[in-house]
Amino acid sequence: MPTPTSANPYKVAAVVMIGSFMSVLDGTIINVAVPALQNYYASADGVLPAYSSVAWTITGYALATAAIIPLTDYGLKRIGHRWMYIGSILLFTVASVACALAPSLGALIALRVIQGLCGGCIMPVGTALVASVAGARLGRMMSLMGIPMLIAPVIGPVLGGWLVEVASWHWVFLINVPFGLAAAGLGLLLLPRAAGTGAVPLDRLGVLLMSPGLALVLWGVSNAGYGTALTSPVVWAPLLLGLVMVALFVRRSLTLEHPLLDLTILRLRPYRTAILLAVAFQAAFTADLLLLPSYFQQVRGMGAMATGMFIAPTGLGALVTMPVAASMIDRLAPRRVIPWGVGTMFLSLLLLSQVGAGTSLWYLAAIMTLQGLGIGGTMMPVSTAALQAVPRREVGNATTLFNIGQQVFGAVGIAIVSVALALLLAATDLGAATVAGELSGATLEVGRQEAAGAFACAFRVPTVLMGLALFLAFRLPAVRVVPTTPGP
Incomplete structure (x- = not known):
């Protein structure tokens, strides 16, 4: 029976990438389907359900995803990487089909919670699986893991809008079926067969x-x-x-x-520094992802498709630096690699904090590319630095804690910037009305100027958070941490 370390890491990474893409895509694709869901689940007399009620299809999924993450390390130890991953993928796929067939809004929300419980396992289990077979190529394997995390959020809203327009909202969920079946089928063929340890106390x-x-x-x-x-x-x-x-x-x-989770791992200074950097980066990144589409659509008047095209250079820039940073993090100390990526991301956010209603679109595309270069040089190298710092037998535990931190502080970043933007828009005369689409003519131009000023100030929130991440990047180890071999 092959051990995890004897499996081909590139084949394992390919399987995990498919499942990860499906999981991340599902978290962003449904956002544009909320109006369609309101119309579909309207009452017999035509009264639409409240937006806040339909939004629970998103909130319930996010809460369930967070709730299940602490149990993933236990599942890894109990049944092993292979069946934990394949089982999560299959259950997620079945739940996706059930969501598409939901007879009522309440049933859809309940099914989204079930889907979230399955989806919350996919990323941490997949990361632990890849790390268990990567050996000395951990950085390169983590860079492959980062590809779906970069591509899916960019195409999710565009794909979701297209599916709703040409078909129906049901396909926002049914699109998961081919990905889920492919990931599960390839998983049965390619994932290592090493089992869990069995009797693990819960x-x-x-x-x-x-x-x-x-x-x-x-x-x-x-x-x-x-x-x-x-x-x-x-x-x-x-x-x-x-x-x-x-x-x-x-x-x-x-x-x-x-x-349930061994928190003593936080006593390892390199791991502790890496996870603190990761949560600061994640808070800034998610806040930035919230502001960018809103700026392009509500200030610049672009549609969802055009917005996706302008944000696309972010993914392209990341694809340039990600393999370079991955190769470097396998050979050099984290402090010699990661600050460059974080610094580039910080610069892009600093430039976005100066945007206006008439900022050149070519200039904005250049900023998006610069931002992508920073993301590719930071996101997965930080994950690699964290996992390099722990014994291989603690990878599951370390990955679980890492994902919990990112999940929580991603939500914190969104909350902070949402409150800040709302306050900034409320302080203007016409900015809030512009964002709400209530103006036209000459007043619209004035409103766009005020709204752009509010967005520019709001971009200072992720800029400050990224500045904290940059400070922490210089606290990373100055010498390369050699991954420890599997323990007993």
């Missing part, structure tokens, strides 16, 4: 504290991001309760012999 109280606690934190943060006042109980109550539950989980984990 910290049940830890599950009851961490998974719901993490979901509550994200729920409170998401409510703030939707524009709900910070003093509202739907913001501070779940946030406070979730933080208390997570704090209790942390206290329990530090004293338990077999915790």
Whole structure:
């Protein structure tokens, strides 16, 4: 029976890339289908369901994704990488079909939660799977993992809009079927057959504290991001309760012999620095991804297709630097590689904080390309630096913690920039009305100028967060960390 390290890492990475692409695509493609869902699930008398109700198809998925992540390391140890990954893919595919057939909005929301529980396993399990077979080529393998993470968010809204226009919203979910079947089928053929360790104790109280606690934190943060006042109980109550539950989980984990997540791994300074850098980068990146499409559509008046085309240079730039950075991170110290990528990303955000209503589109395309160069030089090299710092037997645990940090702080970045943009637009005379599409003629031009100013100021939020990431990049190890061999 082949061991994980004897498998062909490129074949394993190819399988994982298909599943990862499907998972990331599903998180972005549904956003443009919300109006179509409102029309489809209208009552018999033609009353549309509230946008906030339909938005739970997105929020419920995100909360479920966060809630399941803490259990992925336990699943890896219990049943192994191969069946954990294939099972997650198959269940996700079945849930996608069920979503397309949902008879009511309530059923769709419930099915999206189930889909999120399956989808939340795909990325961390896939990352752990690739890391287990990568050996000394960890950086190159992680760079391949980064390709779907860069491409899917760019084409997701464009593909979703096209499917809704030429077919129906059902295909937003049915598009997952060919990807899911391909990933599962190839997984059966190509993934290593090493099994899990079998009898692994489950910290049940830890599950009851961490998974719901993490979901509550994200729920409170998401409510703030939707524009709900910070003093509202739907913001501070779940946030406070979730933080208390997570704090209790942390206290329990530090004293338990077999915790759900081994937090002592954070005592490794290189790993701790890498994960702090990753969450700062993720918060800035997700805030940037929220602002860019809104700026192009609501300030510059572009459609979804044109917006996707202008954001596309980001992915192209990343594809240029990603293989270069991956090769370098396998040979050089993290401090000699990662600051260049973070610094480039910081520069692009600094330039975006100066945009106006009439900024040259060629100039913006150049900024998008520059941003892509920074993303490709940062995203996966940071993941590699984190995993290089831990023993191979701790890869599953390290990957789980890494994904939890990114999930939480990605939502935090969106919430912060959403609140900031809403406040900035409210402080203008015509900016908010422009974004809402309520103006025309001469007043529209004035409104666009004011709205552009608000967006420029809002871009300072991810700029500051990326500045923090840049500071942390210079705290990474100055010597190359050699990946440790598998432990007992």
